[in-house]
Amino acid sequence: MELFSFLRGRVQICASIWFWIVLLFMLQNSRGTASASTYLIGLGSYDITGPAADVNMMGYANSEQIASGVHFRLRARTFIVAEPQGNRVVFVNLDACMASQLVKMKVIERLKARYGNLYTENNVAISGIHTHAGPGGYLQYVVYIVTSLGFVRQSFDALVDGIEQCIIQAHENLRPGSVFVNKGQLLNTGVNRSPSAYLNNPASERNKYKYNVDTEMALLKFVDNEWGPVGSFNWFATHGTSMSRTNSLISGDNKGAAARFMEDWFEENNSGSGASPIKKEKIPRRVSNIIPSMRKKYDKLIDLAATFQSSGGRHATRLLSVVRRVRSDSRQADKPRFVSAFCQTNCGDVSPNVLGAFCTDTGLPCDFNQSTCNGKNELCYGRGPGYPDEFESTRIIGDRQFRKAVDLFNGASEQLNGKVDYRHTFKDFSKLEVTLPKQGGGNEVIKTCPAAMGFGFAAGTTDGPGAFDFRQGDNKGNAFWRLVRNVLKTPSKEQIDCQKPKPILLDTGEMKEPYDWAPSILPIQILRIGQLVILSVPGGNNSPPCIL
Structure with missing residues (x-):
């Protein structure tokens, strides 16, 4: 089963309520807008792969999914945008299922020791791409680390070290530059894995949108005043579940692959502008970096050496031109390496398995309403475009995002x-008041309550089916699992009434032994760069960037 679907409702509340409240606060307290300002920009990238063997993987909550190798390595990628004499913001994108408040606390502690109050929890945002193929055990709540059998120090340290180092890189690379933004539609890269649930939305709501998933990609292009393009960050909604719950290789899934594709594309085609078209005949591949590519360096040195001629006791007339070439090569070595990040947005029920869900025993489509096969959820799996090869599905979905990102990158012309x-705040999501329209007219105020996982949650999704006899959409439950639940925690009548019509399987929001099972207070963070606003929450299900 997938452990994090229950956060969708909380993130939607955040996006629909706090986004506009905090955004309004920002606009009301604005100090004014500078015209044609030049920012300081810096980008960094660092390895965060962590343990690649004998550790439970994060995302599917499958205790049998134990890492046994590496598909490709994971990275943290960072950008910093700063006013020359003013504020700065930091955004870190992780090739990980999600960020962790515990990880961020340790990162901020290290940054404070190094830079004082320059980087704090207020202006540093950390988010994950939601890959389900990274090592787990780095969060501080029971429900997230129960399948990893507790806290995994190696996973935690790899993340903290990598995030710290990539922020240091970005800080040391700060140089005058500009930021451009572009947006576009990307189709056939994500489908709604719960279309029957979507159809339960009022027709008036559904009629606002052309598709039942968000198809927009937003991209930032970072341009150094001297070196030209030095990186890009984009946001697009599709789950990191091209790799299945049986995969045992560490992987950044489709978004991690897309980032590697784009960084390779730029390195292979960069002539200073970074605007070269994609080669249609092949997909860029990341080759092993274990053995340095000495051949190219050797040939370059030979060519350079050949330009030196014997003076025969006279002055070398080519001396100045040679010196210029040597200096030019030396300067090229100082050029920042291109960094490209593919960030997650409102992925909710957006699946990369675009062929649909089918029964593994019959090959027929799964039951439309409950995603079952002959009443069992374990046999219903979504199929990616490379089916039955999930590695190929990962490549294809990554490639589609990469190609769209290149189009947006080359066409980015709106300057921030x-x-x-x-802005940064902590909000208790168990005590929110929400105003909703009533069916007969007028409005009513309802209150949220502590988190709870329902029986339908245990059925998982078509990306990662659960076990036993659970079914999606179950609003009844059964006596046996209620008995099992009560051994851990019997929910109060108030909690049962608040969660209706969802029957409670695990009352995680009220479970405190040996420590909290789930968060109730979550950090909400907004970064603003000119006319662009980014809302960030730790889980990775961020709202898409908004252009004012």
């Missing part, structure tokens, strides 16, 4: 200008 700002 104005102030850099940020």
Whole structure:
């Protein structure tokens, strides 16, 4: 089963309520907008792969999914945008299932020791791409580390070390530059894995949208005043579940693959502008970096050496031109390496398994309403475009995102200008008041309550089916699992009434032994770069960037 679907409702509340409240606060307290301002920009990238063997993987909550190798390595990628004499913001994108408040606390502690109050929890946002193929055990809540049998120090240290180092890189690379934004539609890269649930939305709501998933990609292009393009970050909604719950290789899934494709594309085609078209005949591949590519360096040195001629006791007339070439090569070595990040947005029920869900025993489509096969959820799996090869599905979905990102990158012309700002708050999601329209007219105020996982949650999704006799959409439950539940925690009547019509399987929000099972207070963070606003939450299900 997939452990994190229950956060969708909380993130939607955040996106629909706090986004606009905090955004309004930002606009009301704006110090004004500078025109045609030039920012300081810096980008960094660092390895965060962590343990690649004998550790439970994060995402599917499958205790049998134990890492046994590496598909490709994981990275943290960072950008910093700063006003020359003012605010700065940091965004870190992780090739990990999600960020962790515990990880961020340790990172901020290290940054404070190094830079003082320059980087704090207020202006540093950390988010994950939601890959389900990374090592687990790095969060501080029971429900997230129960399948990893507790906290895994190696996973935690790899993340903290990598995030710290990539922020240091970005800080040391800060140089005058500009940021451009572009948006576009990307189809056939994500489908709604719960279309029957979507159809339960009012027709008036569904009629606002052309598709039942978000198809927009937003991209930032970072351009150094001297070196030209030095990186890009984009946001697009599709789950990191091209790799299945039986996969045992560490992988950044489709978004991690897309990032590697784009970084390779730029390195292979960069002539200073980074605007070369994609080669249609092949997909860029990441070759092993274990053995350095000495051949190219050797040939370059031979060519350079050949330009030196014997003076025969006279002055070498080519001396100045040779010196210029040597200096030019030396300067090229100082050029920042291109960094490309493929960030997650409102992925909710967006699956990369675009062929649909089918029964593994019959090959027929799964039951539309409950995603079962002959009443069992374990046999219903979504199929990616490379079916039955999940590695190929990962490559294809990554390639589709990469190609769209290149189009947006080459066409980015809207420059961000104005102030850099940020807001950060902690909000107790178990005590929110929400105003909703009533069917007969008027409005009513309802209150949220502590988190709880329902019986339908245990059925998982078509990306990662659960076990036993659970079914999606179950609003009844059964006596046996209620008895099992009560051994851990019997929910109060108030909690049962608040969660209706969802029957409670695990009352995680009220479970505190040996420590909290799930968060109730979550950090909400907004970064502003000129006319662009980014809402970030730790889980990775961020709202898409908003252009004011």
